[in-house]
Amino acid sequence: MTDDDNRPGRAIVTTGSVTPARELVAAGLVDEHRLFVYPVVLGHGRRLFADAADVPRLRLVQSLPFTSGVVLLRYRTA
Template structure:
């Protein structure tokens, strides 16, 4: 069975809402080759990504035609299957995209049983919270940025159904970002 992995960029105080705080790891002169290598390794282990409509549209507006990307994200996103949960999106306008119109938990549970590698959900705050509530998440990969915002959308806001987790990896990067990987107990 395929694993559903939630991968999020997150601040020290738990905010995952996308703002300009990601720039802290992209300071001029900071070697990010270790972080980029990790992203490439994770990408190689997956063959599908899962988005809510808003995050999908943001990603579709940014990644497909990037020519200056040295991280490999553009190439990966252009080739993998992209699942987008939406009742309103009619045409995905991005190759290899499947629109999921039914109940997300049911559709994703079926996708997890199909042959393939990891499925990665990223961004998509409402969708990820619904996946957590439906007990579909197998692993969390949290890229913790050394920033405290004080306000913003948090990954586990109001979460009451998160199963007990165990830490399986901690990896610091030269940029100050730390990867924390958790799996279900």
């Protein structure tokens, strides 16, 4: 959650691990996704959302490019 969110509770942050993030999304506990996009093409990897049916409705609220080429994308659940 962010400071402007008036719902009770504390923020939960996960970094670098898809499994707990998927579990939090499935439980409906995520109101914001902060994704750092790196300009590297790997050709493989684990997806945050296993398939299209798992993707919640998301609304982009911020995009912040860094001089390194990395971009921070903040999405809120709709």
